[in-house]
Amino acid sequence: MNTISLQSELENLVKQNNVQLNLPISSLIEKSLMRGEGSLTSTGALSVETGAYTGRSPKDKFIVNESSITDKIEWGPVNQPIEKEVFAALYQKVLEHLGKKEELFVSDGFAGADQTYRLPLKVINEFAWHQVFARQLFIRPNGLEDKREENAFTIVSAPTFKADPVVDGTRSEAFVIVSFEERVVLIGGTEYAGEMKKSIFSVMNFLLPEQDVLSMHCSANTGREGDVALFFGLSGTGKTTLSADPNRSLIGDDEHGWSSNGVFNIEGGCYAKCVNLSQEKEPQIWNAIRFGSVLENVVVDPQTGQPNYDDISLTENTRAAYPIELIPNALTPSVSGHPNTIIFLTADAFGVLPPISKLTKEQAMYHFLSGYTSKLAGTERGVTSPEATFSTCFGAPFLPLPAARYAEMLGEKIDQHDVNVYLVNTGWSGGPYGVGNRMNLKYTRAMVQAALSGELRSVETVTDEFFGLHIPTHCPGVPDHVLQPRDTWEDKDAYDAKAKELATNFKDNFLKFNAVSEKIKNAGPQ
Known part of the structure; x- marks a missing residue:
């Protein structure tokens, strides 16, 4: 793999005239509507459908087998290896594919609310709504941070690029590949935006323990006296419902690190399941689904624009993505003891x-x-x-x-x-x-x-x-x-x-x- 040439090609891609850099959310939503990527619901949320892929594709996820990490990874069905040369060839194709697009959407962000362990991110999308998702789920820069661009991880997402498994070394048309040496997440063939979020979580699950920080798939909140609680649980166990307590401040709903300083949220937003969502049972989530939020695969009445959260004809894995600030009692910044x-x-x-x-x-x-x-x-x-x-x-x-x-x-x-x-x-x-x-x-x-x-x-x-x-x-x-x-x-x-x-x-x-x-x-x- 020629690291220098791939990095320079990526840098050249971001500098092209077709790149829309760090557009505000309102402009990105306007672009999404003009491009026919989605529609607005009655509450102003952006409603989109993700096509054939309505959830993660775990069998299409790979980690590049690189000398610096090969002895550390738990290789197997979850962490499948892909060789450097195979990845480089596919990476080159994706960059060429994106270079021909009329528009690309690029933004800067972070993972990790504790600045000591913060990971700078650059996100490159061919869909405007994917950029809305990324801007809301990752931590948004305030202009005061030390960006440390040399340490940044880049997400390159090309959903309309379909891999050829025979030629490209993938399992199917879809692929999610992490290269720790190139510091790249390469995504193609799937429109499901959750792949971006979970890929960076996987990256943090590698990087944080190396810094003596426990990375955790859990929600977290804090009481008025400063006491902190963590909630671990798989889908359907009540993790989001029980951590959303009006008498406690939400640190985050899904991904956290636990360092010598305390607990911090890895994300800047929430990605809540919407199946059977009701205002009575989960008012905080219900009220957060407004302008700036993204609804994935939720059936919406075309006449009234009202979402039907009980309709799972597209998928049971209906989702809402929104910035954590839309939760009234969210802790800002998302760092606690x-x-x-x-x-x-x-x-x-x-x-x-x-x-x-x-x-x-x-x-x-x-x-x-x-x-x-x-x-x-x-x-x-x-x-x-x-x-x-x-x-x-x-x-x-x-x-x-x-x-x-x-x-x-x-x-x-x-x-x-x-x-x-x-x-x-x-x-x-x-x-x-x-x-x-x-x-x-x-x-x-x-x-x-x-x-x-x-x-x-x-x-x-x-x-x-x-x-x-x-x-x-x-x-x-x-x-x-x-x-x-x-x-x-x-x-x-x-x-x-x-x-x-x-x-x-x-x-x-x-x-x-x-x-x-x-x-x-x-x-x-x-």
């Missing part, structure tokens, strides 16, 4: 995990590595009954380094800052999915509040016989019997059978973590 409380969220469709339990440090590391929740029937093709699903560190698709590295850092920080860790089940109670009922949101909020306020620290606990979890015997605002999952089942034998089934799933999944200590392995179901 060290966490006092960590909450792992799971939606257990088996109905056997306690609604809340306190974890030891080793249990916290075990459940962090496990990243458990349930897939429900109908959410994916072929899923006909609830299935246990595990996503390492609650973010497996975005972790370039071995999982144990992140877990060890978490354990060290829990010890260092005396953090209380809880596992909260927002799933089913009184029986599995189809028999029991979804956990009452009012109870879940009460349990989270009790955890954050410290009320559960001195409460007596009992140890669950299947999972070894420490279950509080009492929680303000929650009936005592609800806290003990076995007590909510009419058929105790059926509960025992389901609990054994899920415990076995946990144990089978954890077999892949050979590098962790026996103490952590023994912190799971026995």
